Amino acid sequence: MNERLVAYLDELDERTDWHRPDAFLVRADAADRLDLGQVGLRDATLTRRVVRLLDALDAVDRQLYESLRERIRAGEGRQALAPWLDVGIPSGQHYDPLDALLAGVLALDEPLPDARPLPPEMVFYQPTPARHIVDGLARGGITAADVVLDLGSGLGHVPLLAHILTGARCIGVERDGGYVDVATRAATSLGLSGVRFVEGDAREADFSGVDVFYLFTPFIGTVLRDVIARIEAEAARRAVRVVALGPCTRTFARQPWLVSDDPDAEAAERIVLFRSV
Ligand SMILES: C[S@@+](CC[C@H](N)C(=O)[O-])C[C@H]1O[C@@H](n2cnc3c(N)ncnc32)[C@H](O)[C@@H]1O
Incomplete structure (x- = not known):
């Protein structure tokens, strides 16, 4: 078991490919294998x-993140992230590199942490896997x-x-003000004046x-029904799109005013x- 790990460490010491900041996927794979080897x-x-x-892999990742953040601040985020946006037909709710x-x-x-208990019918926080966001932006x-x-x-x-x-x-x-504060700070630090976050109930x-x-x-x-009724009222005034993921999709699929x-x-x-x- 240890021999395989030693061989892999020797291999990584020899290889230079993962030192290139843009070789993120190579480093992600190496970090996975090392994490597994540590078990x-x-x-x-x-x-x-x-x-x-x-630590060495992480240090190169940080260089990449900083250079991407710089390019986002310069308004070049789309081009900067382009090498990683070919997501094919995504599925599943797991997370990936x-x-x-x-x-x-x-x-x-x-x-x-939010001290208040989650009210009934409201779902706890779980982020949309990034590949679905990319897919949704294109399809929408x-x-x-x-x-x-x-x-x-x-x-x-x-x-x-x-x-x-x-x-x-x-x-x-x-609804959770702690999340809103974090998101707002991220938008500010990336210079994204076209994004804002509001604390409140979606209804x-x-x-x-x-x-x-x-x-x-x-x-x-x-809660979902109340929000859908409000979206329907907006749709009576102008064309709207709804982009949905997860079980709520079934409820939207049954709305006669949506295709x-x-x-x-x-x-x-x-x-x-x-x-x-
Ligand atoms: C499944 S997570 C989705 C997070 C995010 N939209 C994403 O896709 O990455 C659901 C989020 O909805 C928030 N939430 C639940 N009920 C809400 C409500 N009535 N008004 C506003 N936010 C609510 C939760 O606090 C949680 O952060």
């Missing part, structure tokens, strides 16, 4: 070698002319990435002027786009 490892010298290499890259680039602080046809509202925005991955990649004006509404948020509503199943039951881009929307394992009719 049950009792040899202190070998453990130190693994930790040193993990694109999420790790996004976490490094957005550099979100750890939020303070989101452009700089759109206003996007993420209902239950958590730490803000969706509004932040949506703005970086499309230039759309993006708003997140979130009372300002929907006027919103073109695209994004929901990663933030609530269920009557979806997926004939099997109720069973979809990826984002579904709905347009008002």
